[in-house]
Amino acid sequence: MNLSGGQQTRAALGKLLLQDIDLLLLDEPTNHLDLDALEWLETYLSSWKGALVVVAHDRYFLDKIVSRTIELAFGRIEEYPGNYTKYLELREERMDRRVREYEAQQAYIAHTEEFIRRYKAGQRSREARGRQTLLNRMARVERPQDFPELAFEFTPVTDSGLVVVAMQKLTVGYGSDTRSPSQTGMPMALMNVNEVELVRGDRVGLLGPNGSGKTTLLRTLIGELAALSGQVQMGHNVRIGYYSQTHTGLNMANSVLDEIREVSTFSEEGARGFLGRFLFSGDDVFKAISMLSGGERSRVALAKLTLQGSNFMVLDEPTNHLDLQSRQLLEEVLGEYEGTLLFVSHDRYFIDRLATKVWVVEQGTLIPYLGNYTEYRMHKQQIVQNTLVAPAKKSSVENTKTVAAAKTSGKKGAKVKARTVEDVEGDIEKAETQIKEIEAALEVAALNADAAQLTQLTADYEQVKARVEQLMNEWEHLADMAS
Ligand SMILES: Nc1ncnc2c1ncn2[C@@H]1O[C@H](COP(=O)(O)OP(=O)(O)O)[C@@H](O)[C@H]1O
Ligand SMILES: [Mg+2]
Incomplete structure (x- = not known):
């Protein structure tokens, strides 16, 4: 039997359930799961009575499943009593407190050193020496280290027309057309869209199982693939920024620096400064794209996107390779984005924060819902309960x-x-x-x-x-x- 990543995960866990086990160790179990599989896993783990240690980047999942959070960073282990949301809260408090402690101690040290310098030769030299001894013995508070943060923004250069894109009786898939050749030689329809419109300022999360044709739809919308039938109409002044799930827009042979300079007017120094905001520093910028990790490639792709000034962002699983801090930042940046947004993601935290509408692929048809992911889920659950x-x-x-x-x-x-x-x-x-x-x-x-x-x-x-x-x-x- 040939199973997909998600099916393998399910089968493996299904088996585990039947054994007599006290402790489950899960290393990124959510990685290749689509939403259905994720929900299944959550249900499964919620009924798990034993102990559980899990490594994951899915915040929604972490919020639902874990009761303690352990952060490994800067060579140390920090423990927080709570789920992911609680961890964020406590971590900020802890960081603030440490910064205050550190600063207070630094001020005290500076003050004492000044005292010693001034009095060590004079009448109060004994006191000065005493203070020096105290200072030498004092346990130093370390300067608190925090994660580096990506610093960027997306700014549209112009507004698009009111209707950004309109689809009518659209069927996407692969067929005989040279722009969408089918791997199998057989025409294959993946998804139908009856009549759906995207209006300026919409933020739409596109959801559907793996293989349901989400990427194919996005590529058809941006004109990279021909539709099998029906129409896609782009609105006026629409400037598309596309983030490819597989980073197809990056030239693997380029260095990071060249990749950026090709789409900008930056000098080398300017480009290096700019790349610094995407956490590329020093010699990092000379690395070939082909040598980069998934996370690094994502940062290059995002860096390129910010240079385009697009007013319509089409993002295909942009959070996939990003760590938690970067996901959060991307969320904030996109939250402030004033253009129109259409994105595919399995990160429900991300979807919930950004999407004002969700489009769901159900049995080969695109169904638009009003409301964010949580609202959609509630609606869905009612149907499931009834049937x-x-x-x-x-x-x-x-x-x-x-x-x-x-x-x-x-x-x-x-x-x-x-x-x-x-x-x-x-x-x-x-x-x-x-x-x-x-x-x-x-x-x-x-x-x-x-x-x-x-x-x-x-x-x-x-x-x-x-x-x-x-x-x-x-x-x-x-x-x-x-x-
Ligand atoms: N050129 C092609 N010819 C035939 N099938 C393809 C081609 N490219 C992708 N597919 C298939 O189309 C289906 C949908 O793919 P995709 O749009 O990437 O789904 P999703 O993004 O929802 O996971 C998959 O089964 C995939 O293998
Ligand atoms: Mg896809």
């Missing part, structure tokens, strides 16, 4: 309920006729078959990322496991009595 929960209940809960009911009536019967070792063995066998069935169902539900079903099955699983344990005790008891 999904009913069949889910039938399939597993009621099974166990009837089994449980049968057992209780069996117990009542036990008053009349004592259970034998054979009776109990039969029950154990039945329960074990049930466990096997649940395990199989769990694997299927895990692969389908069916969160509701998974939660249910996990609960069932634990129930039956407990039942087996109880039966084992009963069996031991009966066996003891028999011998």
